[in-house]
Amino acid sequence: MSTDNRIKVDTDELQNDDLKTGQDSAVTDNPWESLRKFTDARIGLGRSGVSVPTKHLLDFQLAHARAQDAVHSPLQTEQLIDNLVQQSWCPAGLPFQLHSQAEHRAEYLQRPDLGRRLNSGSQQILQDHQHPKAAQGERYDLAIAIVDGLSARAIEDNCLPFLAQLVPLLTGHKQPWKIAPLAIVEQGRVAVGDHVGELLNARCVLVLVGERPGLSSPDSLGLYLTWNPKVGHTDALRNCISNVRPAGYRFPEAARKALYLLNEARHLEVSGVNLKDRSDDSALEQDDNHNHNFLIGHS
């Protein structure tokens, strides 16, 4: 196969040795493979020569393919709206179908500034749909912006089951939250939520956005809340809950955390670095059984 003499010699050497030890496979397994119980990292893969064995190479390619698809697949907005309006908890009013100023994915990826603003048609839609009693000074407490971000899959898989947990908590609260019709934004970034909230004159905005997919997390949903949303707000004015998905931060816990932050924001009329999270959070606590260094024999 190879014309490189040195590599040939190595191969011969390996075969001789493998015969002696009773191993005749081209793949050398790693006896420490079982340590994978401690981590999702790709350890103990074994090797073909010094290279990644075929099985693990193909597993990786599949994970990367899923992550790429998550970035590049467009959000199925009509289907999402159909599903949402069938839910008993769906806030009143037909969801708004909106679009950022980034026309397509390639532009979105290279121009984050365009993904942070609604295009003119979408701005008009929101200006035409103010709170029905806006003239009497009534406002929505909360606008919920559902934004594709970097993973439409995160929205398609996780936004509905998450909202099914959160919305009943908000509307059933002793001081019920008045929620605007849902806003769905294509080619949007986190900050587009401030544009939505400002145009709807809402007291607060909660953004559900598809996060940058990791190799093992193509479906991760991020939650960002801003009190008194205005275009131009920075991250310092937002609170974030990350990694919301079945294999990450689960929906009931994430909904309770979001409810806590929303109520605190409404109470203190702030968000971001001035809104400290003092809620108990068992989901993020470490498993003490794993907290020792077996390499030096402590246990």
Next chain:
Amino acid sequence: MSAEQQHAAFRHQAGQSTFYFRDLADLMAKATPARSGDRLAGVAARSAEERAVAQMALADVPLKRFLSEALIPYEDDEVTRLIMDDHDKNAFAPISHLTVGDFRDWLLSDLATTSVLEQIRAGITPEMAAAVSKIMRNQDLILVAKKCHVKSAFRNTIGLPGHLSTRLQPNHPTDDLSGIAASILDGLLYANGDAVIGINPATDNVPQACRLMKMMDEVIQHYEIPTQSCVLTHVTNTIEAIEQGAPVDLVFQSIGGTQATNDSFGFNLATLQEARDAALSLKRGTVGDNVMYFETGQGSSLSANAHHGVDQQTCEARAYAVARKFSPLLVNTVVGFIGPEYLYDGKEITRAGLEDHFCAKLLGLPMGCDVCYTNHANADQNDMDNLMTLLGVAGCTFIMGIPGSDDIMLNYQTTSFHDALYARRALGLKPAPEFAAWLEQVEIFRNGQSFTLNNQLPARFEQSLGNLLGGH
């Protein structure tokens, strides 16, 4: 003629058309090979022709001009002051008569030997290095970088010709010690970790940093590994950790090429000096005293809105002036991490990686590269194979090593433990000599010459793992 044209500092005739460039920063930006970050900043050439003409005009600029015309004002920026105040006129003398175009010819010529390049280092400013890189092809960047030898040392010797080191990066999303230990073991048994065992902590505070420092120190001592550890936490956290008596080998900081970038990172040059002094006072190095580990990357200044209209590659080169001031053990350009709004695809990432490595080596830094990409960039493992191979040929100081290329904490892909062994076999590149000797001594390498690993679990590790692995 428009007012803009009238006030242009540079003009260049190309056929029927005359091209105008506002000032040196504009000329540098327009001459830069295409990339998304410069388009985002609005400083890139507006056409391919304008870019090619800008490169011609830049080639005519005398190197001396960079000493009299600061791209970012001296009064406003401590990085500019550092560059200007530390410039060594004697070292510059042999090249002081050259233009940028002449400089490329000279660097490629046989006049520019390894020892001559070492002698003129302190006379080259980051802007000169950036300017010449903009008119060099990828093969030029590789060939000249290969001639620049930069050695550094702490518990082993990094950067010898014919060597390639690796940072073992055992990150875990919750800093679970068993999870981290599992990745460290995997990396060591794949012969990685001579540059540093370096953790990006998921929880970034002082107690957590101390806990991780202690854990790595115990491993290094227990197995008597000639390497060093680092927790990649903020420099002020590391200063505090040293005050609390934590076993700090290397001080980490992300750095940028403008004062405003570094302000946004929460430090200044005085902070770095304080941290270096503190680390040196611990005297933990055995074969050298390079105690700093810096990370850089094109786009960080624009991202912090701190680029002053200067293109991202020139900002990046200016960060090397900051690094050079503090004699680091390692500098790492994290080239594809920042995302496609700065480097769009495999082609742009590859070019940037080679530029960064060249500029840093020319300026005398032990430059490694996080050959990497995110899932929203138009890049894949094949692009990384290409860049890693090119950098291996160019004499890159170190690359990352991570289990199966997948960083489960930072959610991006970089080079794997296996990849480093590929580079060793394909290019004949050895680990740091002290580390290589250890690998043979503990029988991780069965044959260090051919980079052949032991088929069995080495006895030294079997002792620790016996219970865990059941029945060994």
